[in-house]
Amino acid sequence: MADLKAPAKARRLAPPMSWRTRLSIFAAGYLTDATCRADGTINRRLLTYLDPGVPPSAAPRNGVSSRDIDVDPAIPLRARLFQPVGLPGPLPVVLFFHGGGFAYLSAASLAYDAACRRIARYCGAAVLSVDYRRSPEHRFPAAYDDGFSAVRFLDDPKKHPADVAPLDVSRCFLAGDSAGANIAHHVARRYAMSAPSFANVRISGLIAIQPFFGGEERTPSELQLEGAPIVSISRCDWMWRAFLPPGADRTHEAAYAASPAAAAGIDYPAFPPAVVVVGGYDPLQDWQRRYCEMLTSKGKEVRVLEYPEAIHAFYVFPEFAESKDLMLRIKEFVAGSDGSK
Secondary structure (H helix, E strand, C coil), rough: CCCCCCCCCCCCCCCCCCCHHHHHHHHHHHCCCCCCCCCEECCCCHHHHHCCCCCCCCCEECCCEEEEEEEEECEEEEEEEECCCCCCCCEEEEEECCCCCCCCCCCCCCHHHHHHHHHHHHHEEEEEECCCCCCCCCCHHHHHHHHHHHHHHHHHHCCCCCCCEEEEEEEEEEECCCHHHHHHHHHHHHHHHHHCCCCCCCEEEEEEEECCCCCCCHHHHHHCCCCCCCHHHHHHHHHHHHHCCCCCCCCCCCCCCCHHHHHCCCCCCCCCCEEEEEEEECCCCCHHHHHHHHHHHHCCCCEEECCCCCCCCCHHHHCHHHHHHHHHHHHHHCCCCCCCC
């Protein structure tokens, strides 16, 4: 891997974009800033109003149907299953974890409902979007536990609803963006260390879209791109405080990808090949490249997709050309795996 790079277009904080996109980005920032409190709690009542979620749709939308299913009633843990219609099955599965700094958004949020629908349509795959527990009410390791529970759910076909089309869980991919990509990484670690205990699931790949990692230092990209869309130092600091165990700093294994604890399990054979997406206007890009360097140092296969004109979470905005290109790259990654890991 190359040394850390300076962020693309460092003199600017964002690429050109339409006023509609700017308005959507402003709304996303407002949703966060208006509901997080200085004492580390979230105004969930206001957040429910600002992010009400959209219902699933048994009738296909853009060729994809969706339904909500129980993954583990004891938690309780639910997920939204997206299935493209008219394709011969069984279909590969993308186990997806949404972003939102561990604290915000859900599988039913409009942006993620639409994004998972696009992934299912482009890839010809079922997408199971996990509605994991959120911080600060549920700190580390709750989100990771929920992600691993979803893998266990897929491994037991008796738990699948009887009217769900058959799933080919021997071709399963872990995917997510931002905090969701962080969760996908840690779930992949847990899977790799316990792979022999799974009867059916085989993790074929990891798709980490602009993963949310950090550390105690301020990197060049964080400093030079302060004020960029979506991500800011103050928001990230608040989210890590809300997620990490009380008293922990960002050298904790959840945040710092190069820590020995965070790297445990990566050198196991069952840890999958990875695609890591990096945006040139993402303040977190230095941490993402360090994550890639860590995977490579462990002998893992890593493909880095660089989008120099991309902001954080760019792919949830279909108007960006990079968004469609990423969908095509994910399609190639899923289609290129034979599920043999």
